[in-house]
Amino acid sequence: MSRFFAIIAVLVVLSGLGTALLxxxxxxxxxxxxxxxxxxxxxxxxxxxxPFELTDHNDRRVTDVDVIDRPTLMYFGYTFCPxxxxxxxxxxxxxxxxxGERGVDVKPVMVTIDPARDTSEALAAFVGYLHEDMxxxxxxxxxxxxxxxxxxxxxxKNGEGENYLMDHSTWTYLMAPExxxxxxxxxxxxxxxxxxxxxxxxxxx
Numbered sequence: 001m002s003r004f005f006a007i008i009a010v011l012v013v014l015s016g017l018g019t020a021l022l023x024x025x026x027x028x029x030x031x032x033x034x035x036x037x038x039x040x041x042x043x044x045x046x047x048x049x050x051p052f053e054l055t056d057h058n059d060r061r062v063t064d065v066d067v068i069d070r071p072t073l074m075y076f077g078y079t080f081c082p083x084x085x086x087x088x089x090x091x092x093x094x095x096x097x098x099x100g101e102r103g104v105d106v107k108p109v110m111v112t113i114d115p116a117r118d119t120s121e122a123l124a125a126f127v128g129y130l131h132e133d134m135x136x137x138x139x140x141x142x143x144x145x146x147x148x149x150x151x152x153x154x155x156x157k158n159g160e161g162e163n164y165l166m167d168h169s170t171w172t173y174l175m176a177p178e179x180x181x182x183x184x185x186x187x188x189x190x191x192x193x194x195x196x197x198x199x200x201x202x203x204x205x
Contacts, residue, residue: 036200039184048173048181050150054111054143057123057136065177067135071202072107073194074173076153078114078166079126084187085110092172093131094191095198102195104202108134113155113168115144174198176205 031037041047052064068074073092077085089110096108108131112118115138123136138144148155154169172194174183182201185194 032204033182033201036197036204037183038197041181041184046180048151048184049175052143052147052150054137054139054147055120057120057127057138059120062137067107067109067137068175068177070105070107070177071198071205072109072175073198074109074111074151074175075171076111076113076148076151076155076168077170078112078168079118079122080114080163081166084170088170088172088187089127089130089134091189091191091194093134095194096131096133098191098195099198099202102199104195104199106198106202109137110134111137111147111151112144113148113153114166115139115141174201176201179205 050064054062054067056062056067073096075085075089075092077089079085089108092108096106099106108127110123110127112123118136118138120136120138123138127134127136137147139147147153151173153171154167156167158165158167170187171184172189173181174185176182183197185197189197
């Protein structure tokens with residue numbers, strides 16, 4: 001009987017050692033930004049974003065690599081938008097300004113969902129009013145449709161004639177070189193909260 005208990009004791013010790021080794025050898029979470037995240041995306045972070053080739057507000061052809069050359073806040077809207085887009089892009093510009101005061105360099109971007117009206121010139125006037133570093137992006141109907149699909153944006157024309165509106169989702173995406181999509185922010189996020197969370201991500205790049 002004593003031999004039986006001795007075997008049990010050995011098994012318990014070995015089991016404990018195995019558990020300890022498992023804890024030691026188990027890799028840390030692969031997500032280096034886990035402490036900063038407040039949202040989750042179905043399909044994972046890789047489901048948002050991808051390559052694109054568009055035209056910026058200076059009428060230059062640019063790719064996603066050219067645009068996302070540092071942490072970037074990307075918003076999909078349009079210049080004829082009567083209320084939502086100006087408020088959201090102004091909030092993004094304010095967050096970027098707050099980050100700049102902390103020495104954190106973040107680029108604000110607006111991609112149009114209305115390429116028929118949003119020429120480079122129209123975007124230049126719009127983004128120039130909001131922030132000196134803001135980039136406006138337009139393109140052909142097909143190019144914009146591809147970007148909208150890659151970023152899982154909802155956009156649909158509402159109305160006829162010259163004064164039609166666009167229904168669209170209003171997320172702002174935080175992107176970074178080599179990492180792609182990091183986080184998205186809704187309309188209820190304040191400039192201060194956005195700046196705090198973006199700074200958390202940038203600190204871990």
